[in-house]
Amino acid sequence: MNLQSLINGLLLGGVYACVGIGFSLVWGVANVINLTHGALIMLGAYVTFWAFRLGGIDPFLAIPLAMASMAVIGYAIQRFLVNYVVKIGVFMTLILTFGLQLVLIDSALFAFTGDYRSVTPSYAGAGFDLGGAVIPYIRIGIFAVGLLLTWLLHLFMTYTKTGNAIRATALNKEAAQLVGVNIGHIYAVTFALGAALAGAAGAMLSTLYAVTPVMGNPMLGKAFVIACLGGLGNMWGSLVGGLVLGLAETAGAGLIGPSFQQAISFGLLVLILAIRPEGIVGKKFFAEVKT
Amino acid sequence: MSRRSPFAVRGSPDGVRGAVGPPVLLAVIGVVVALLFPAVATGYWIRVVSNIFMYGAMAQSLNIMAGFTGYADFGNTVFFGLGAYGTALLTSKAGLPVVPAVVLGALVGVVLASLMGLPLLRLRGHYFAIATIGVLEAAREIIANVPFFGGGMGITLPISTGAPEAFYGFIYYVLFAVIMAYIGITWWLSRSKFGYALRAIKADEEAAAVMGIHTTRYKIRAWRLSAFCTGIVGGIYAYWLNFIEPPIVFDIMISIKVWLIMLLGGAGTILGPLFGAIILEMLQAVIWGQFLRGHMLILGAVIVLVVIFMPAGFMDLVRKRFSLRAVLADLRANKI
Numbered sequence: 001m002n003l004q005s006l007i008n009g010l011l012l013g014g015v016y017a018c019v020g021i022g023f024s025l026v027w028g029v030a031n032v033i034n035l036t037h038g039a040l041i042m043l044g045a046y047v048t049f050w051a052f053r054l055g056g057i058d059p060f061l062a063i064p065l066a067m068a069s070m071a072v073i074g075y076a077i078q079r080f081l082v083n084y085v086v087k088i089g090v091f092m093t094l095i096l097t098f099g100l101q102l103v104l105i106d107s108a109l110f111a112f113t114g115d116y117r118s119v120t121p122s123y124a125g126a127g128f129d130l131g132g133a134v135i136p137y138i139r140i141g142i143f144a145v146g147l148l149l150t151w152l153l154h155l156f157m158t159y160t161k162t163g164n165a166i167r168a169t170a171l172n173k174e175a176a177q178l179v180g181v182n183i184g185h186i187y188a189v190t191f192a193l194g195a196a197l198a199g200a201a202g203a204m205l206s207t208l209y210a211v212t213p214v215m216g217n218p219m220l221g222k223a224f225v226i227a228c229l230g231g232l233g234n235m236w237g238s239l240v241g242g243l244v245l246g247l248a249e250t251a252g253a254g255l256i257g258p259s260f261q262q263a264i265s266f267g268l269l270v271l272i273l274a275i276r277p278e279g280i281v282g283k284k285f286f287a288e289v290k291t
Numbered sequence: 292m293s294r295r296s297p298f299a300v301r302g303s304p305d306g307v308r309g310a311v312g313p314p315v316l317l318a319v320i321g322v323v324v325a326l327l328f329p330a331v332a333t334g335y336w337i338r339v340v341s342n343i344f345m346y347g348a349m350a351q352s353l354n355i356m357a358g359f360t361g362y363a364d365f366g367n368t369v370f371f372g373l374g375a376y377g378t379a380l381l382t383s384k385a386g387l388p389v390v391p392a393v394v395l396g397a398l399v400g401v402v403l404a405s406l407m408g409l410p411l412l413r414l415r416g417h418y419f420a421i422a423t424i425g426v427l428e429a430a431r432e433i434i435a436n437v438p439f440f441g442g443g444m445g446i447t448l449p450i451s452t453g454a455p456e457a458f459y460g461f462i463y464y465v466l467f468a469v470i471m472a473y474i475g476i477t478w479w480l481s482r483s484k485f486g487y488a489l490r491a492i493k494a495d496e497e498a499a500a501v502m503g504i505h506t507t508r509y510k511i512r513a514w515r516l517s518a519f520c521t522g523i524v525g526g527i528y529a530y531w532l533n534f535i536e537p538p539i540v541f542d543i544m545i546s547i548k549v550w551l552i553m554l555l556g557g558a559g560t561i562l563g564p565l566f567g568a569i570i571l572e573m574l575q576a577v578i579w580g581q582f583l584r585g586h587m588l589i590l591g592a593v594i595v596l597v598v599i600f601m602p603a604g605f606m607d608l609v610r611k612r613f614s615l616r617a618v619l620a621d622l623r624a625n626k627i
Contacts, residue, residue: 099594106588263432269425274410
């Protein structure tokens with residue numbers, strides 16, 4: 001593998017990390033397989049697109065806006081819908097969020113039409129040269145933001161009271177309740193965090209890919225792979241999972257052929273699950289399987 | 292696990308008995324209506340009801356694995372796709388007649404289930420679900436990229452002889468026979484030693500092992516049975532449509548739809564999958580017919596409402612005798 005494809009793989013991994021981390025968080029903590037994750041990414045991308053189109057706001061500066069609006073939607077989804085079925089079992093939340101993502105995507109189709117939109121800041125397509133390899137500014141920016149968000153999330157989970165409550169809930173729901181944690185609220189906050197991260201991912205993806213109502217669908221499949229690679233609910237694991245997936249896809253495309261990219265990522269997923277179900281860097285006790 | 296969990300084991304999996312008047316009479320009426328239906332209905336409705344039978348049969352196959360054994364197979368469509376591809380390849384390239392081709396095609400899935408059983412059935416809950424999704428997606432990509440399987444172009448089956456009306460009527464009766472057979476298999480499961488072993492595994496796998504159930508062996512057998520039943524439907528589907536391609540028969544949306552049907556009807560029940568298929572297909576026929584735009588929005592909203600208000604499925608609603616008070620009490624009890 002040459003330098004260019006190594007760098008491409010790493011930078012692609014940065015994008016994937018942003019996509020996977022929120023999904024993994026919600027799954028690991030609230031035991032919800034959030035199929036609206038792709039739709040939330042799509043809505044985040046639309047927030048960025050309209051901020052850019054109407055207000056001339058730079059897509060990277062629109063990230064907080066996309067995150068805040070998705071956090072509100074995410075909190076409402078968990079508090080007023082998912083909390084009613086979360087106790088019944090993980091597969092009911094899966095069907096519920098599937099229905100919800102149909103609603104979100106079809107609403108977006110109504111509101112924004114199916115037209116392909118793009119966010120084109122002045123630096124789109126520009127990059128710098130590093131030992132013969134071209135590094136696009138946008139991809140390196142996304143990589144940096146992905147690292148920053150992972151670090152901020154880590155700080156939040158480690159040093160704030162809410163973050164500790166979330167971690168306590170992930171480890172043992174009943175025990176957390178006994179020490180006074182309001183599970184309903186904590187689940188909603190977790191979902192809001194996951195949605196905010198999806199919004200951030202959407203904001204950044206809008207600079208790379210066309211913005212359409214169905215743009216989130218392929219990202220949902222990637223999110224599954226990344227979450228399982230990294231270990232459910234594991235923040236730094238998602239970063240590792242994103243990088244591994246990015247590198248594996250780039251390497252596979254170079255070695256076997258680009259059409260096998262999907263087969264590689266899903267083959268990798270099955271392999272990891274068969275050998276190390278707790279993920280590459282996951283610990284066994286974290287986010288135990290709860291049905 | 293709460294008492295109302297769709298994955299909990301109930302005392303009797305056959306919740307209908309006693310809940311609906313004389314069930315035998317109703318069943319006989321249902322079968323007679325289904326048998327006479329093609330004589331009076333238009334082609335469109337024959338197609339809708341054929342779809343009900345097909346998806347009901349798929350949900351019944353999934354029920355063996357997910358409803359009885361408690362293993363969440365989200366990739367069961369892989370057996371559907373392999374059955375369809377096996378049938379297509381054997382009839383178009385090997386020139387085999389349809390019936391042996393369908394059976395052999397389904398056996399391809401059984402072989403895959405046997406191979407995957409040992410590494411994947413060790414996984415529980417989510418992890419098993421995701422692994423099966425991975426297998427499905429990888430299988431689709433591999434088949435789409437290997438020229439021998441027709442690649443992205445798909446495969447055309449030999450055109451069936453005879454008038455279209457007769458052919459579609461024939462498919463209708465075949466699918467009806469299949470779902471009746473699967474209901475019979477599920478009924479047998481609900482009272483055989485094999486079925487009890489599977490439900491013991493779902494309730495508590497360690498306890499089942501302690502009680503002397505060879506859990507791995509039983510789980511693999513259940514998966515083979517589920518794979519075979521799904522594969523048969525896949526083969527019939529390929530014969531019905533005459534043309535298949537990877538994105539159609541390995542579509543994750545088929546898995547989601549079959550799951551929805553099973554949960555709508557009631558997981559682990561005998562007639563649930565059939566009722567689930569009737570509800571969903573009828574809803575779709577009505578919504579698709581009425582709303583050219585926005586039908587996904589309405590379908591999505593219906594799914595959300597159904598999951599919140601009847602999480603244990605239609606059969607549970609029958610057990611509650613359609614009492615609104617019981618539904619709302621459950622809703623409050625489930626909220627966190």
